[in-house]
Amino acid sequence: MNPSAPALPRPVPPRQLAWLRAELDDWTSQGIIDDDQARLISSRYRPGDHARLSIGRVLLSLGGGFVGIGVIWLVAANLDQLSPTSRFAAVVLLWLAFLAGGEALAARKASPPLVGAVRLMAALGAGAVIFQAAQSLQVPAFEPRLLGLWAAGTLLHGYLVRASMPFLVGVATGVAWWFAQPLWDSPSGLTVVVLLGAAAALASGLAVLHDGWIAPFAWTWRTVAGAMALLTLFVAAIPGIGSDGVVWSTWLVVVLVAAAAAVAGAVLTRPGTRLLEPLGALAVLGVAIALTTWTTSTDTSDIDTADWLHAAVSVLAYVVLAVALVALGTVRDHPPLTAMAMVGLVVFTTFQSFAVFAPIVTGAWLFVVLGTVFLGTGFLFDRARRELAQVLVDDSPGGSATPASGAPR
The missing domain is CATH 1.10.286 (GTP Cyclohydrolase I; Chain A, domain 1)
Structure with missing residues (x-):
């Protein structure tokens, strides 16, 4: 040039x-x-012309998704006209065609939405291959291990070619496997809380490890971590959720070791303030376990002091988590974290208000109390966000200037 x-x-x-x-x-x-x-x-x-490109990307993604799901559906329908070997060969050929086609288009610098659509069909086709192989081997289609294999294959595809579509399919199927496999034999409420908290720790550790390496993947892992952290405290605050205790299994130990390895990797390779993310996720897990094992009454018609205290601590912990996610979303320029924190806080406050206040304050007064809680938390929430944004502006080079109100974020 x-x-x-x-x-x-x-x-x-x-x-x-x-x-x-x-x-x-x-x-x-x-x-x-x-x-x-x-x-x-x-x-x-x-x-x-970003609007047209966005519409084209959506249509191509939908088309790729429909084709991929259709292939899986054909497997589920057994394709009775073909023998098991012929069915497996047909599905493998389709998957290889999508896989090779996507990478060939990428090598020729084709339109990114088109490449993403073909790669999405390849990622979904990998699931069809796995389920068809399982069917041929007389393995039940609802066996969680099949999800695990599908997730591993698509994640490998995504990482090898730095492709978002296979990576997203791998994350989605991996999250499904994460919960389905340990709960396959003996589900329990406390086990769910542990799995949610461990998922938050794993995802936050992976997000930190991906910073400066594969930014889009770090963005996705950080989003998963925020969602899992919010769900962890939400489920942990449900009265009586941990009455059954933890049901230990080999797979539960495996996922806990994976989460610990991700956090340890982040600690060893990414020193600095980034470590607050995985360490914060571990703190969320610890608080969630404490709330879950805190025995309270499950009868909403008989609320005593212990129930009020449990609800107050739960709300306080959730507000702290929400504010932390807003701070993280501001620092990382990650708007979904802020949006999830706001929505999660509203839903959680509503749930706790109806669970604790409803037996005492009924009718219109319940909505007055609930609205007051929303106004108070919303004011504190917005104030913390604005102050943090101003601190970041003041600390940046030339930060004494006030940013324009219409500046893009």
């Missing part, structure tokens, strides 16, 4: 470009830059 050649205008979302041009006009009027500089900066960007 000739270094003296002018750079092609970079496509950006129209809303972001409108914000930039408004800022350039403001800077020009204040004398920060002159008209020529403003025109030069503006010429480096052009509006991109």
Whole structure:
């Protein structure tokens, strides 16, 4: 490339470009830059047709998903017209065609949405191959180990080619296996809490390990970690959820060792403030186990002091977790964490309010109390978010300037 050649205008979302041009006009009027500089900066960007691309990506992803699910459905329907060997060969050939086609398109620099759709069909086709093989070997289709094999295969595919679609399928099937396998024999409430907390620790450790390596994968693992942490405390706060105790199994030990390994790997290889994420997930697991083993009454018509105290501690722990996720979402520029924290706090507060307040405060007063709780938590929540954002702005280079209210995040 000739270094003296002018750079092609970079496509950006129209809303972001409108914000930039408004800022350039403001800077020009204040004398920060002159008209020529403003025109030069503006010429480096052009509006991109992101809406059309987004619609195309959605349609291609839906098409790939339907085809992949259709292949699995054909396996489930047994394809009685073919012998087991022929069925298996047909499914394998389809999977290999999708797999090779996706990588061939990627090598030819084809449209990313098209490549993603074909890779999605390959990831779903891998599940069809596994279930067809299990059917031929007379293994029940609902055996959790099949989910584990599917997750392992698609995650391997995603990591080898740095592909998001196989990776997302692997994460989804892996999460399903994570809970299905240990609960296959003897489910219990406390075991569910342990699995949720361990999943949060595993995902947060993996997110930290992926930072600076594969950013999109780190983003996904961080989202999973936040969701699992919120679910952990939500389930742990249900009265009587841990009355059955933990049902230990080989698979439960395996998933706990995997979570510990991810946290240890993050601690050993990523020193610094990033470690607050996996260590915070471990703290959530510890608090959840304490809440679960805290024996309270399950009769909502007879609320005593211990029940009130349990509910108060649960709400406090959940608010602390929500604020921590908002801080993490702000620092990492990860809006889903903030959104999940806000929605989770509303749902959790509603659940606790009806479980604790409803037997005492009924009718319209219940909604008055519930609304007051929402207003109070919402005010504190928003205040903490704004103060954290301001601290980050002040600590950044040139942070004394106040950011524009319409600045993209």
